[in-house]
Amino acid sequence: MARFERSVLPHIDSAYNLARWLTRNGHEAEDLVQESLLRAFKAFHGFRGVDGRAWLLAVVRNVCYTWLRRNRQQELTTEFDEKIHTLEGDMLNPERLVLREGDSARVRQALEKLPAEFREVLVLREIEGMSYKEIGTVVDVPVGTVMSRLARARGRLQRELTGPPGEER
Amino acid sequence: MSCQEIRPLLHAFLDGELDPARSLDVQHHLEACPGCARQHEAHGSLRAALRDEALYFKSPEGFESRIRAALGSKGAPGVFRWIRLTWLPAGAAAVLLAVSVIAIWRAGSPAPGLFADETVGREVVASHVRSLMASHLTDVPSTDQHTVKPWFNGRLDFSPPVKDLAGEGFALVGGRLDYLAGRPVAALVYQRRLHVINLMVWPAPGEPDRFATVAPHQGYHLFHWTQGGMSYWAVSDLNENEMKEFVRLLQP
Numbered sequence: 001m002a003r004f005e006r007s008v009l010p011h012i013d014s015a016y017n018l019a020r021w022l023t024r025n026g027h028e029a030e031d032l033v034q035e036s037l038l039r040a041f042k043a044f045h046g047f048r049g050v051d052g053r054a055w056l057l058a059v060v061r062n063v064c065y066t067w068l069r070r071n072r073q074q075e076l077t078t079e080f081d082e083k084i085h086t087l088e089g090d091m092l093n094p095e096r097l098v099l100r101e102g103d104s105a106r107v108r109q110a111l112e113k114l115p116a117e118f119r120e121v122l123v124l125r126e127i128e129g130m131s132y133k134e135i136g137t138v139v140d141v142p143v144g145t146v147m148s149r150l151a152r153a154r155g156r157l158q159r160e161l162t163g164p165p166g167e168e169r
Numbered sequence: 170m171s172c173q174e175i176r177p178l179l180h181a182f183l184d185g186e187l188d189p190a191r192s193l194d195v196q197h198h199l200e201a202c203p204g205c206a207r208q209h210e211a212h213g214s215l216r217a218a219l220r221d222e223a224l225y226f227k228s229p230e231g232f233e234s235r236i237r238a239a240l241g242s243k244g245a246p247g248v249f250r251w252i253r254l255t256w257l258p259a260g261a262a263a264v265l266l267a268v269s270v271i272a273i274w275r276a277g278s279p280a281p282g283l284f285a286d287e288t289v290g291r292e293v294v295a296s297h298v299r300s301l302m303a304s305h306l307t308d309v310p311s312t313d314q315h316t317v318k319p320w321f322n323g324r325l326d327f328s329p330p331v332k333d334l335a336g337e338g339f340a341l342v343g344g345r346l347d348y349l350a351g352r353p354v355a356a357l358v359y360q361r362r363l364h365v366i367n368l369m370v371w372p373a374p375g376e377p378d379r380f381a382t383v384a385p386h387q388g389y390h391l392f393h394w395t396q397g398g399m400s401y402w403a404v405s406d407l408n409e410n411e412m413k414e415f416v417r418l419l420q421p
Contacts, residue, residue, distance in 0.1 A: 009233075009236075009237070012228055012232070012233050012236060013227060013228050015228075016226060016227070016228035016232065017225055017226045017227075017228075020226040021226070026226075026229070029226070030228075030229065030232060033228070033232075033236070034235070034236055034239055037236050037239070037240060038239065038240065041240055043363050045301050045306060045365060046360060046362075046363040046364075046365065048310070048342065103218070104221045104223035104224055105223075107218050107219065107221065107224065108223075108224055111219075111224070122219065125184065126216060126219035126220055127219060127220070127224055127225055131184075131186070132181075132184065132186050143186075147180060147181055147186070150180055150184070151177070151180045154180065154212065154215055157215065157219075158211070158215055161215075161218075
């Protein structure tokens with residue numbers, strides 16, 4: 001228990017933040033984080049790594065995805081969008097994104113509109129401040145996939161914020 | 170480098186995930202190319218927008234203590250702590266009494282065989298459960314058989330065979346000293362997915378090679394065999410088939 005307290009419990013806020021972004025619902029996030037911590041506690045004897053945060057967030061993500069599959073199937077299906085699978089889709093439109101003070105509500109709505117697999121990498125990278133390697137551990141994909149997914153996610157988010165990219169470039 | 174080559178690297182550059190050489194390449198390119206530099210700025214402003222404290226959902230007041238309470242009732246660490254502090258002297262006395270009763274009983278009853286297997290099996294399960302409970306799974310955490318085996322030198326009067334089965338999906342995670350069947354034994358710890366397997370080994374000089382079927386105890390599968398003058402016990406909550414595979418792999 002002492003080791004669990006030291007390496008996992010300090011990350012309850014990170015766990016809640018991720019669950020809140022994935023479910024977009026405070027009450028669900030609380031329930032799912034609690035369930036995740038109980039699971040993590042039971043499985044903890046198998047934990048040999050050093051990164052308690054990434055390990056806990058991987059558990060949280062699994063629990064949240066099970067919930068999403070049951071309740072929000074449509075958010076998990078990333079529709080195939082020709083644009084986002086090309087370099088073109090990764091490009092941001094530098095002219096249009098002008099964010100003002102107090103625009104966080106708009107950014108939040110835009111981020112919430114993204115499919116879960118894009119939303120989670122942005123949350124882990126920008127809000128949680130994780131490295132590609134740590135994100136790879138949480139999401140269970142190689143570092144290269146983390147990079148390309150982040151690139152697409154940024155392109156998508158910017159389009160949510162500014163509308164479709166212009167023709168110049 | 171051309172813009173075509175640079176563009177896909179801009180994200181990793183922004184995230185500080187490029188090696189120094191390529192990072193320098195991108196840096197130089199950005200100084201010379203206004204188009205890529207604009208892209209880079211766009212990434213930067215998007216990042217600034219996301220690094221807004223208002224986007225971090227803090228857990229609600231009292232959430233952490235609720236979680237701790239829930240963990241306490243499941244994991245019961247609080248109870249153990251309480252028992253340890255309050256009942257330590259009484260517990261020690263009880264153990265002493267039990268040990269002497271067993272010693273007297275053992276002196277008078279020379280019944281080996283099935284009955285003995287079952288008694289030892291119960292001890293093996295208890296040891297397995299204890300090893301998972303007390304965060305004392307391994308004394309020597311190592312996946313290297315050449316580290317684990319020598320560690321027992323000087324701690325035991327025998328050298329347990331240590332086999333690494335990582336290639337077969339049973340990763341060695343370490344070793345531990347344990348006390349079983351009235352003697353110090355080697356406990357080798359393996360892992361299959363999230364399941365821990367304890368393999369207890371001690372010498373059984375003069376005993377014939379045999380394989381004993383032991384009934385599962387408290388939901389744990391138990392396998393026991395004697396081979397080459399060593400007694401082996403394998404215990405885990407892993408399913409029976411995979412346990413059988415594990416046991417088969419250990420036998421030469």
